[in-house]
Amino acid sequence: MAEDRPLIVAHDEVVLDEVLRLAAAVGCVPERLPDLSAARARWMHAPLVILDEEVARAGIPLPRRRGVLLVCKGSPSPPTWELAFSTGVDRVVSLPDEESELIAALADVAEGPGAPGGRVVAVVGGCGGAGASVLAAGIGLTVSREGGSALLVDCDPLGGGIDLLFGAELDAGLRWPELKVNSGRVSMAALHEALPERRHGDGRLSLVSCDRDGPGPSGDAVAAVIEAGRRAGRTVVCDVPRYLAGGAAVAVDRADLVVLVVPAELRACVAAKRVLQRIDARSRRTLVLARWPVGGLTPNDVAGHVGLPLLASMPPERGLQRDLERGVFLPRPKGPLATAAGAVLAAAHAGPAREPA
Template sequence: MATAQPLVVSGEGTVFEEIRRVAAVVGCEFDHAPDLAAARGRWTRAPLVVLDEDIAVDSPPMPARDSVVLVCKGAPDLDTWRRAAALGARRVFSLPDDEAGLTGAFADVTDAPAESPGPVIAFVGGRGGSGASVLAAAVAVEAARTGSALLVDCDPLGGGLDLPLGLEHTKGLRWPEVRVSGRVSVPSLIASLPSRGNLPVLSCGRSGDGPTPRALSAVVAAGSRAGRTVVCDLPRHFSEGTLAVASAADLVVLVVPVEFRACMAAKQVLNHLRPHTERFAVVASGHRADGISASQTAGMLGPPLIADVSPERRVAITLESGEFDLPPKGALATAARAVLANLRPLPTAQAA
């Protein structure tokens, strides 16, 4: 049986064109009735009813139902609210000022939230070259093997996460081509992105600006709302967007090479992020240096150590060729699974 569509009750005027444009933004198809008499047979079946105020003038009684909204041009007056109340509309949207509200109403139908939101994991390097981007990609690949995920590149100066995944020649949108804010339709977004198997990747391009803070927040929120595991690769420069993602993340993973200087650099990163979240964990990376261990690395920083990634020659070779081979029993895949397993409340990071 086909899923019922929203019902728009409106004449062929300016308001109808505005409603149609807003619905198109989130990829929402709808049924159209020119007046309430024509709408009566579909009134109770539609998941959402959108009324043009002009249609609501001298309206006949309609069956009581939820999810009715009324759309008007200009600021609603007392008569507008009376018409809304008579037809059971609990929300009134004035276009174009309340476009975001109407967009959200359509998106609630086309993009119904999952039973539970998906986790958001953010990765940031303790210093440059720590392997945070590679680990973020590995975690997204692992998450997509057993569920649904979304990999989001938040670093406009990182060269693009599509490169290590071999997607640089795959058609699809990148930042800054994705320009969204407010409510985002996940099916429409996913369909527009390049994918590695069933893993959609929103990468930064090789030119132009990166994501705006509003666009970044909207995409991350949409992916989580749809129940996907959202994996974000953060830059080490702390823009408004970076801090917003860190604040929203269920876990911020600090990837730190096992060396003293890297620990000192990672402390600075941690200090910048700590006012925005306390949900941290450490992954140690690289060869041992300076006579310190992975556990000592985490001990100098405070957050718990959840994985230790040793270099893998096979992975390094495939990264250069854009194949990103992830052996299931390798150190990188093992660390990725450890990160996913730790998506539960972690001990609060202590200042170190």
């Protein structure tokens, strides 16, 4: 609807082109008007109004309102601040230095109020080969099988790419090295367009995967992607390596629930306690998921050794490893992996959610 679109009134072509570019990046479709007289009919109803200095100086009297931005090129000069004061704008935004502020304002309009239900789960292996990536993928798949939308975020640049689990390494779409998220804000609609995905009926699973080479995601990029999913009401599942740096640390910081996956053997429990020392200072809520039978320990033994409440246990799933080697990831809907994934999702939604950033 036209009433939901922001207004842009700008005569400076450089400013106009930049605002339109940033709006397109977050999936926002503004309405461009030639002058303030033309804007009069929608002035009080538009969710956001963006002016440039030339338009603001025209001095056409309009009622004062919230949500008016004055965009200027470079640092604001004293006359710019005087103009902002006299016209009653909320904020002065200088380009390109304050590009992120303008993106955030446009994204708020494009996405509207944050959707309910967004949860962030970080899955971490207590030792090498614990199966954290498989569990993370299983959680995302379970959400989509149940008709929901999930976002699977690969935070391990040395893991080979979580798209390999789905046999999706040749699918079209961006991976972390090509996914440029430098502004601190991105829309879920833009991510859906850019990323490879898997569909199951009405459900969808979008993959933000590392690649076979190139750098891993920065902390700012992971934060932007996580919060885009949370604001859109998605279940965001992060595959997090044991070394918490950069994007991995941010994923743990922002998670509603951290799941530590630990095989039921003594050495794995000892290693998991070391990993937990790094997680503890960052996580608001951490539970252990025991994989068994591996050694001589029970799931309760694992929880006791690690010092965390037991979320669930997961026995082996027949044929799963063979399928993974063939690039097929379709665990049985009622098998051990799906059951464990369901327990994780129930625990994530049982606790209080973080507010969208």
